[in-house]
Amino acid sequence: MTDPGYEDDKEHQRYNDMLFFVADSNNGIPECCPCSGQIFIHISKAGTYIGKNYFVCKHFEDDGLHRKKEWGEAIEDEKKKLMRKVDDHEVKIRSLYSIEDRLSRLEEDEKKNDEEIEEMKYFLKIHYPNEFY
Template structure:
C-alpha cells in the first residue's frame, strides 16, 4: 500500500506542472486554452482585439491575450529562429571550408605515397 503523503505529493506535483505549463503557454498566438477549450477573437469596448478562451473565467487558468502582444511574441520568436539558422549556416560553411582544406592536404599526402 502506498503512503497517503506520497499520493498527495504526486497530486501537488501534477498541479504545479499544470500551472507551469499554463504560465509558459501564455506566449505567442494560442491554439487552445490550457483548459482544453478553443480560442476565439474578441474585441473590447476600446477596440482592442484579444485571443480569449471560449469559457473564460478570470481565475488565472484561462487565456485572454492581447492580439498585438501575441503577434509581437510570434515575430520575435521568428526573428530569433532566423538569427539562429543564419549562425548555424555560417558555422557549417566554415566547417565545410576547413574540411575541404583537410581533404586537399590528404590528397597531396596520398599523391606523395603513390
Template sequence: MRESPHFLLSPKKLGFSTREAIFVATPIQSSILHQIDDVVRSHRAEMDPAEERRHSKKQKDHCNMLGFVADSQYGVPRRCACGGRIIDEVRGKEDYDSLPGKRFFTCVNYEDDGLHYRHPWVVGVQEENKRLSKRLHEAEQVMKGVWKLNKRIEDLEVSTGYNPV
C-alpha cells in the same frame, strides 16, 4: 419611577463603570479576528484528516494550474490550457473604453477565473515576431556553421590526400 427594559439598564446597575461598559460593548479588531479564528478552528476540527489532505491537494493543484496558465501565455496561443480552441475577439465600442476595437486571442470557454486565455492580440503578435526572429537568427548561425564545417572537411581531405570517389 418607571423601570427601563433590560437592554437599557445603566452600566452601574449591571456592576460596570461606564468606561468598562463601553469597552465590553465595543467590538475591537482583535476580538473579531479571534471569533473568525474560532469558527475556522471548529470547522477544521470537524474535518476528516483524509478529506483535509484531499482538499489541500486540490488547492495545491489549482494554484499550480494558475501558475502554469500564467507562464504559458506567450506569443500567439494555439490552444487554451483547458483544451478549448482560440478565437479572435474584437472588443466592441463601449462608453468607458479608451481603445475601441481592441483585439484578443480568447478561449471559447473563457471565464475570468485565471484558467483560460484572453491574450491581447498586439502583445501576442509582438512576442511571436520576437520568437520567430530569434529562430531565424539561430538558423542563420547553423547554416554558417555548416558552411564552415564543409570547408574544413575539404581542407582536411586535400591535406591528407583522401579521395572519397
C-alpha cells in the same frame, strides 16, 4: 479516515497547477487554453478598447485560469520566438561554412599527399628496382 482539509488541499493544488499552466502557456499565439478550451479572436466593442483584438478562450472567465491575450502582444511574442529560431539557424549555417572550408583544405592535403606518395614510389623504383612495392 481522511483529513477534512485534504479535499481543500487537493483543490488548492489543482488551482495552483492550473495557474502554472496558464503562466507557462503565456508565450506567443495561443493555440488552446490550459482548460482545453478553443481560442478565438475577439474584437472588443467596449470603452476605450474598441476595435482591439484579443485571443480569448471560449470559456473565458476572469479568474486567471483561462487565456485572454492581446493580439499585438501575442504577435510580438511569436515574432521574437521566430527571430530566435532564425538566429539559431544562422549560427548552424555559419558553422557549416567552416566545416565546408575544412573539408576543402583536407581535400587539398589529400591531393598533396597523393602526389608525395607517387614521388616516393617513383624514387623507390629508381633506387631499388628489384624490390616489390
